[in-house]
Amino acid sequence: MKSIDGPDSPADTTLMLTGERTIPGLDVENYWFRRHEVVYQQLAPRCAGRDVLEAGCGEGYGADLIARGARRVIGLDYDDAAVAHVRDRYPRVEAIQGNLADLPLPDAAVDVVVNFQVIEHLWDQAQFIAECARVLRPGGLLMVSTPNRITFSPGRDTPINPFHTRELNAAELTALLIDGGFVMDAMLGVFHGPALREMDARHGGSIIDAQIERAVADAPWPAELLADVAAVTSTDFDILHAAERAIDDSLDLVAIAVRP
Secondary structure, eight states: OOOBOOTTOOGGGOBOOOSSSOOTTOGGGHHHHHHHHHHHHHHGGGGTTSEEEEESOTTSHHHHHHHTTSSEEEEEESOHHHHHHHHHHOTTSEEEEOBTTBOSSOTTOEEEEEEESOGGGOSOHHHHHHHHHHHEEEEEEEEEEEEBHHHHSTTOSSOSSTTOSOOBOHHHHHHHHHHTTOEEEEEEEEEEOHHHHHHHHHTTTOHHHHHHHHHHHTOOOOHHHHHHHHHOOGGGEEEEETTTSOGGGOSEEEEEEEOO
């Protein structure tokens, strides 16, 4: 399985697909990449002209997308290899290494903290939320996306993904943010749009399960499945309010909270 790097990137800044982070440019990873990308695309306008910290920037594609309109974007990651990769590939992003439980920023340093598909990896989620409140200016935004525990690991207390420590449902995520001193602005859900619902029907009811089954079995992908996964775009996902569709049915949760 190929890795992705920049046009002239040295080998030591190349990131491999491990299952812990999403990487763009891989056919077999495209569904997950697009499912994450749509959240960046829809929420990036809230970062325009502002100082932004992406806490857990991973490969860096999202921080770079936000940096197109933000005044400043700091991309923080615990992994040295990821930080080196972001520095090499995305010059608009200020990449730094650090622990999300002890953010290496002064008090009231940024206007927005972005934390997409990361909080489920953290052992001390409450400590991270407290750190976000510390580094945000009054009126600043904390934007979090995370897999919806109800649909991602149904009927389980232990996450299916071995890289996840604790997954959340909408009520649990809301409580975590409010207990951390934030005021909720919105709770949104990510859903399959019409094209993806058609793909679900073609692949036994769930294109997600079809991909997971091949990955678990380390089995070859049928040509139709690979073609469908490679064809997914971010526009194939819908991000909806609770008034539009039940949040508990969502694939991912997207929370927007304000620091008073």
